[in-house]
Amino acid sequence: MTRFTRDTEIFRDEDMLREDYQPDSIAARDEELEAYENALQPVINGAQPRNIFLYGKAGVGKTAVTRFLLSHLKQDVEAYDDVDLSVYWLNCTNFSSSYQVAANLVNLLRPASQQISTTGYPQQTVFDMLYSELESIGGTVLLVLDEIDHIGQDDDILYELPRARSNGYLDSVKPGVVGISNDFGFRETLSPKVKDTLCEEEIHFPPYQAPELESILKQRVDGALREDALSTGVLQLCAAIAAQDTGSARQALDLLYKAGDIARTEGDPPIVEDHVRAASQALERGQIRHGMRELTHHGHLTLIATLSLALEDEMPARVREIYPEYRTVADHSGTDPLVRRRMHDHLADLAMVGILQRTVRNEGRAGGQYHEYEFDVPLDLVRDVVRELEDIVPPDRVARRI
Numbered sequence: 534m535t536r537f538t539r540d541t542e543i544f545r546d547e548d549m550l551r552e553d554y555q556p557d558s559i560a561a562r563d564e565e566l567e568a569y570e571n572a573l574q575p576v577i578n579g580a581q582p583r584n585i586f587l588y589g590k591a592g593v594g595k596t597a598v599t600r601f602l603l604s605h606l607k608q609d610v611e612a613y614d615d616v617d618l619s620v621y622w623l624n625c626t627n628f629s630s631s632y633q634v635a636a637n638l639v640n641l642l643r644p645a646s647q648q649i650s651t652t653g654y655p656q657q658t659v660f661d662m663l664y665s666e667l668e669s670i671g672g673t674v675l676l677v678l679d680e681i682d683h684i685g686q687d688d689d690i691l692y693e694l695p696r697a698r699s700n701g702y703l704d705s706v707k708p709g710v711v712g713i714s715n716d717f718g719f720r721e722t723l724s725p726k727v728k729d730t731l732c733e734e735e736i737h738f739p740p741y742q743a744p745e746l747e748s749i750l751k752q753r754v755d756g757a758l759r760e761d762a763l764s765t766g767v768l769q770l771c772a773a774i775a776a777q778d779t780g781s782a783r784q785a786l787d788l789l790y791k792a793g794d795i796a797r798t799e800g801d802p803p804i805v806e807d808h809v810r811a812a813s814q815a816l817e818r819g820q821i822r823h824g825m826r827e828l829t830h831h832g833h834l835t836l837i838a839t840l841s842l843a844l845e846d847e848m849p850a851r852v853r854e855i856y857p858e859y860r861t862v863a864d865h866s867g868t869d870p871l872v873r874r875r876m877h878d879h880l881a882d883l884a885m886v887g888i889l890q891r892t893v894r895n896e897g898r899a900g901g902q903y904h905e906y907e908f909d910v911p912l913d914l915v916r917d918v919v920r921e922l923e924d925i926v927p928p929d930r931v932a933r934r935i
């Protein structure tokens with residue numbers, strides 16, 4: 534018996550709706566493309582590249598636009614014998630210092646057999662290794678440092694690297710840095726000398742508006758979906774939901790993909806607005822679930838305590854009511870409880886990530902103010918996640934209640 538058969542009704546090429554798909558053309562970013570092209574012009578002229586800093590929230594096209602333009606640039610420089618361009622990408626998510634970025638760049642540029650340890654050298658030694666690798670590549674080298682904000686204030690490399698040529702460390706190579714960040718605050722925390730060097734050309738990517746998201750979706754659907762797989766209003770709804778929430782193209786594409794998936798699983802083509810609403814809910818629940826799983830150990834204990842009270846109809850509750858329950862949960866899990874004030878920080882964190890809602894209340898005429906907490910997400914979802922945290926609270930009184 535055949536278990537699997539190919540889709541015939543919804544997807545033609547579902548990979549086109551996935552995160553890592555590189556679109557052939559960029560929609561709705563004309564201004565940014567123009568500014569970016571201008572900033573890259575020195576490369577094609579055979580001159581020293583400018584340093585470029587891109588910033589904007591997650592999913593607004595910073596990576597897609599960079600990949601698109603750099604791949605065109607690489608093609609177009611072929612027409613000029615005197616320009617030899619190499620491009621390297623480094624995702625800096627796991628690197629919290631200039632040292633780590635430099636060491637990982639060295640390894641990116643070196644063959645597998647000559648990798649260095651990413652700890653233990655003096656910083657200048659690693660920088661020297663990096664310069665020597667760059668020299669041996671020669672020509673124009675663009676280094677794209679994605680998620681660069683993770684290096685925080687340890688930002689020497691963002692000054693040293695772009696200046697290496699003028700400071701005499703490099704001779705035959707022209708390096709350029711493209712820094713990408715979705716942390717608006719990062720630019721402000723850069724030291725002034727870095728700001729001047731790295732942010733020679735700054736390009737801001739604002740969140741997308743609904744019509745822009747719609748045009749991005751439209752560009753994908755012909756290749757991604759089968760004819761007649763879409764009913765009227767679906768793209769508009771995906772675009773409207775994403776524009777209202779984050780302004781991210783990733784969210785709009787995820788919504789459409791998930792809606793298609795639901796229509797497929799339910800054997801219910803074409804994709805209609807209800808599938809999009811269901812997709813939006815499913816994705817939102819996925820995010821909340823992810824947020825809850827990522828909490829620290831005491832965050833989880835605090836979550837369990839609040840859930841336990843909610844299931845007993847004892848929420849909304851204030852800290853002094855939640856704290857004893859937290860102590861019981863901590864006790865059952867074999868953990869030393871935090872003092873009340875520290876546990877309150879975890880409640881505040883739960884409120885900050887949108888799991889709890891926090892309301893300020895007044896204690897009558899003579900009293901001061903206090904905070905009251907209640908769940909801002911469906912309890913069944915919290916309960917599902919808490920059940921998956923079995924290793925934290927073993928089956929006992931509290932867990933049974935949950």
Ligand SMILES: Nc1ncnc2c1ncn2[C@@H]1O[C@H](COP(=O)(O)OP(=O)(O)OP(=O)(O)O)[C@@H](O)[C@H]1O
Pocket residue numbers: 551552553554555556558559560561562589590591592593594595596597598714715749782783786
């Ligand atoms: N203007 C656009 N035209 C076509 N596709 C786009 C456009 N903007 C974004 N996308 C698509 O949306 C998704 C998210 O975009 P991208 O990865 O470039 O965002 P980002 O700003 O780099 O986000 P992050 O900061 O999270 O890395 C990708 O699949 C990308 O192809």
